[in-house]
Amino acid sequence: MIKPVTVIIGLLLSASAAVAQTIYPIDRAEILSGAQFDFKVEFPDKVDPAKLKVTVNGQDYAAAFGRAGTFVEREDDKDQSALLLRDVAITAPGPVVVEAGDGTRSRKVTWTVYDTPPRKAKNVILFIGDGMSLSHRVAARLLSKGIAEGKTFGKLAMDDMPHMALVATAGSDSIITDSANSASAYSTGHKSAVNAMGVYADRTANPLDDPRVETIASLAKRRLNMAIGIVTNTEIEDATPAAMVAHTRRRAEYDPIVEQLFAAKPDVILGGGSANFLPKASSGSKRKDDVDYIARFREAGYPVAMTAGELNTLAAKPETRRLLGLFATGNMDGALDRKFLKGGGVKKFPEQPDLTEQVQAALNVLSRNEAGFFLMVESGMIDKYAHLLDMERAVYDTIMLDNAVRLAKDWAGKRGDDTLILVVADHNHPNSLVGTINDDMSATPNAPFRERVGVYEKAGFPNYPAPDAEGYPSRVDVSRRLAIFSASLPDHYETFRPKLDDPNEPTVKGDEAGTFKANEKYKDVPGAVLRPGNLPALVGASVHSGEDVILTAIGPGSERVKGSMDNTEVFRVMAEALGLAAAGR
Numbered sequence: 001m002i003k004p005v006t007v008i009i010g011l012l013l014s015a016s017a018a019v020a021q022t023i024y025p026i027d028r029a030e031i032l033s034g035a036q037f038d039f040k041v042e043f044p045d046k047v048d049p050a051k052l053k054v055t056v057n058g059q060d061y062a063a064a065f066g067r068a069g070t071f072v073e074r075e076d077d078k079d080q081s082a083l084l085l086r087d088v089a090i091t092a093p094g095p096v097v098v099e100a101g102d103g104t105r106s107r108k109v110t111w112t113v114y115d116t117p118p119r120k121a122k123n124v125i126l127f128i129g130d131g132m133s134l135s136h137r138v139a140a141r142l143l144s145k146g147i148a149e150g151k152t153f154g155k156l157a158m159d160d161m162p163h164m165a166l167v168a169t170a171g172s173d174s175i176i177t178d179s180a181n182s183a184s185a186y187s188t189g190h191k192s193a194v195n196a197m198g199v200y201a202d203r204t205a206n207p208l209d210d211p212r213v214e215t216i217a218s219l220a221k222r223r224l225n226m227a228i229g230i231v232t233n234t235e236i237e238d239a240t241p242a243a244m245v246a247h248t249r250r251r252a253e254y255d256p257i258v259e260q261l262f263a264a265k266p267d268v269i270l271g272g273g274s275a276n277f278l279p280k281a282s283s284g285s286k287r288k289d290d291v292d293y294i295a296r297f298r299e300a301g302y303p304v305a306m307t308a309g310e311l312n313t314l315a316a317k318p319e320t321r322r323l324l325g326l327f328a329t330g331n332m333d334g335a336l337d338r339k340f341l342k343g344g345g346v347k348k349f350p351e352q353p354d355l356t357e358q359v360q361a362a363l364n365v366l367s368r369n370e371a372g373f374f375l376m377v378e379s380g381m382i383d384k385y386a387h388l389l390d391m392e393r394a395v396y397d398t399i400m401l402d403n404a405v406r407l408a409k410d411w412a413g414k415r416g417d418d419t420l421i422l423v424v425a426d427h428n429h430p431n432s433l434v435g436t437i438n439d440d441m442s443a444t445p446n447a448p449f450r451e452r453v454g455v456y457e458k459a460g461f462p463n464y465p466a467p468d469a470e471g472y473p474s475r476v477d478v479s480r481r482l483a484i485f486s487a488s489l490p491d492h493y494e495t496f497r498p499k500l501d502d503p504n505e506p507t508v509k510g511d512e513a514g515t516f517k518a519n520e521k522y523k524d525v526p527g528a529v530l531r532p533g534n535l536p537a538l539v540g541a542s543v544h545s546g547e548d549v550i551l552t553a554i555g556p557g558s559e560r561v562k563g564s565m566d567n568t569e570v571f572r573v574m575a576e577a578l579g580l581a582a583a584g585r
């Protein structure tokens, strides 16, 4: 009986020793030569500055970085000291050992600074299917290509690429990532925490003071004078697009994110989310101040598009080299609503562009920069619909992403071989394709709806109409449709049917504050069943899952994409293709 106690004490001791000092960047960080970062040491107690010893490869940190940092004796008015030095960089490649001691305790981390080979790619296009799972991808293939006798009649453009890898998505704080820290891993090469982008999430309460790491957009502009484009169909302030330029520990800080977007001035900015650009007094505004960011962007030389027509006209003008397009106050609508059902926000914003039009406009404008460009394109509603258990809408937006990828591949193909194209999800959703839902049950018309789920040979093949020129079947309410189920569920009514009016709303606010319960709206749909959830009541939607995601790539530098990779390596693939390092120049 004694031994286990000893083991437990041993574990406790090693755990408390491990929290001695926190050093940012964290242990095992891989840092691009010359990329800027903030160096921070957090001490768990108030320390005597005279006893402070912080070294970089054995040398005093101030000598190593060229200047001393700020010592904060009582951070956040607590007995905890910190040392902070912003905007440093290391040029020489190799291991870097950082040690921080306060006279009693000491902590050591090791970073790796890496060089890049000479530039291979003029342009980089990073496509992100937000929350795109393998089931979305397979369903998009089945619907947009058709299948007979087990073979589809073609490949998705995103699948038809020479290089493929599995990408691990965990963050610095959790095995489950959100779109902020996952996009941040792609844009900076550093791990971060849930809700954080472009920073290491420190212990202070201020969501805007965390130690920063440089983004690929900043590096490409600063080092190579490249043009930068950010394209999405969510709010432009949302995590994935924002993470290309912004630095905050809390992704919900939309007003400061717009300010950071303005300061960074990407050349092309296209998406939804005008609400946080409009001054507080304007109708539809969600800003807390009176600043009109649409006016400020105009003054800074950005023509502004609010509709697909304006976007196409402005992008076609040879003199347009910068462009702001905001096509909805919130998220834009997905392909199924815009093109077929006219649900969601389509009535309010009937002239939203398709993601393919946004990408074409971005390519037109960005390619006018002789120094090349970095463009991030997000099909962001895949994730939002997956959260809402709205499988059809998620699949249609996966088809839309694939159309945008094809457009970019065709564009790049005509130029020769100067553009690296990457297609990746940022995290998974726990969705699986388990069969088909078969409404033709003439032999057993009164069977409960779950008996209509065809599995194995009873699944057969779905009977969606032949896809149109863009790969979309004209309807989703067919009699034999794909059965995609999520493994993460809030309490909700399963109707086994696509939602033809508006996107699915599985839950509403519960009786206790912060909780959710099943939306009774679907209770009386014939055949609907109440699915008791397997998630806490505080979670009102399906959630992300921790499986790896798929990365495919084509173009110069894409051969680096193979096998099993970490999400921070996606940054490195792009940095290497562009030769972004300072070393060797």
Ligand SMILES: [Zn+2]
Residues within 6 Å of the ligand: 131, 179, 383, 384, 387, 544
């Ligand atoms: Zn999500």
